[in-house]
Amino acid sequence: MDPDYFKSHEMCWGTLGTVRPFSNFHPDRDVVEIQAALDKKDALTLVRILTNRSNAQRQVIAKTFGETTQKDLAAGVKKALAGDLEVLLLDLLMPSLQYEAHRLQQAMAGLGTDEETLMEILCTRSGEQLQEISAAYKQLYKKDLEKELKGETSGDFEKLVLALLNKENVAGSVQRDITSLLASLNGKKADAGPWINILTSRDSDHLNNVLMGLELESGQMVEEAVEKRFAGDLRLGLKVLVECIQSPDVYLARRLTTLKTSTVQGIMVSHSEEDLLCIRVAYLKLTGTSLYTALQKEFKGDHLQALLAICRSED
CATH class of the missing domain: 1.10.220.10 (Annexin)
Known part of the structure; x- marks a missing residue:
């Protein structure tokens, strides 16, 4: 530099x-x-x-x-x-809201859908921010974001994605929510309904208490329960959602460990003015290497200098 x-x-x-x-x-x-x-x-x-x-x-x-x-x-x-x-x-x-809309559009463009990028944005943004991003999407692409998401997803994963897009905080009882989630895992086939309804409609403090209580009462980690009882895109979606409830910084740091160019640029640009310092700390704890050093090993030239400038410094 x-x-x-x-x-x-x-x-x-x-x-x-x-x-x-x-x-x-x-x-x-x-x-x-x-x-x-x-x-x-x-x-x-x-x-x-x-x-x-x-x-x-x-x-x-x-x-x-x-x-x-x-x-x-x-x-x-x-x-x-x-x-x-x-x-x-x-x-x-790009203006910040337009950039988030652009990332969502790119995740749905072409053959196949980048489900994890969709989930990353939907899980790390508030309901109010998502409504602003939806408006920016309509302005940029002359299309309705909710309809676009419906066209790219299906089944319970579609329900999860739409619930996140339209998320709002609803008061609930921690114990009642724990009981509902436990009951949903008891049948031959796990019932996704309570997971979608509860995990997309409570504040983060409430949900952290629910997830901790669920682990205590079930005797297993929530991630293990999701891994065992759900499949496909819904399993991916619920795993991302649970990680983001527990610690969005750790989730985003884990995403960065792929060092995939589009993922690294997406997260670093999106979070450069909000919480990239926290993500850097989480990255160091997760990998034992600073993000600054990891970038130097993977990228080169002027592109590397730009990424380092956004990252700012060694941890």
């Missing part, structure tokens, strides 16, 4: 994200630098600026660029760059 990167750019600290608003923000100055960098195909300058501004600041830069040059910044990035770095910088240029 550019050794002057941190020296020359002050950061505004104080959140659980790694990317914070740039304290000495001058969009006009950024646009001049970006325009020159696009002409020279200077990837390092583009990385330095776009990874060191908050999403809101990047939107101001894109707007100012359009007004100043009468050109679209994203189109300029597409022309100047290629490959994974191009995709990453285009991801950074």
Whole structure:
């Protein structure tokens, strides 16, 4: 990474994200630098600026660029760059809600569906956020997200996905919920209904108490029960949901251990201003290696420098 990167750019600290608003923000100055960098195909300058501004600041830069040059910044990035770095910088240029909508659309595009990415987003976002993402999806793709999800899923997994999309907190009794979940496992075939209804409609504190009580009363880990009694996409969905209830940071860190480019970029861009520091801590505990070091072993070139800039530092 550019050794002057941190020296020359002050950061505004104080959140659980790694990317914070740039304290000495001058969009006009950024646009001049970006325009020159696009002409020279200077990837390092583009990385330095776009990874060191908050999403809101990047939107101001894109707007100012359009007004100043009468050109679209994203189109300029597409022309100047290629490959994974191009995709990453285009991801950074999307407004946050549009980016989540884009990830959902990509998970459903083409042959087959990326069920885990669908579940990742649905399980780690609040009901209110998901409604905003649904609105962004409609604006971007002129399609209804709920209908799209129905078309890509079926059976109990479809019910789970739609319940998560429309989740809302409903008061419940911890003991009654534990009893319902235990009873659902007693028959020849496990009943998915109580799992879907309860795990998508209570707050996280309530659900953590339910899951702990379920383990005490059943004598087995919840993940084991899900693994044994459910199958297919529903099993995957319930496992992700349980992990996210217990610790979304650990779940996202586990997802990052695949070091698959689309997964790494998706999570790092989505969480860079919210809780990537927490995910980094969980990654270190899970693997014994920092995320920063893991990225250096897997990626290279300017693409690596951009990922490291979002990650920010060694743990």
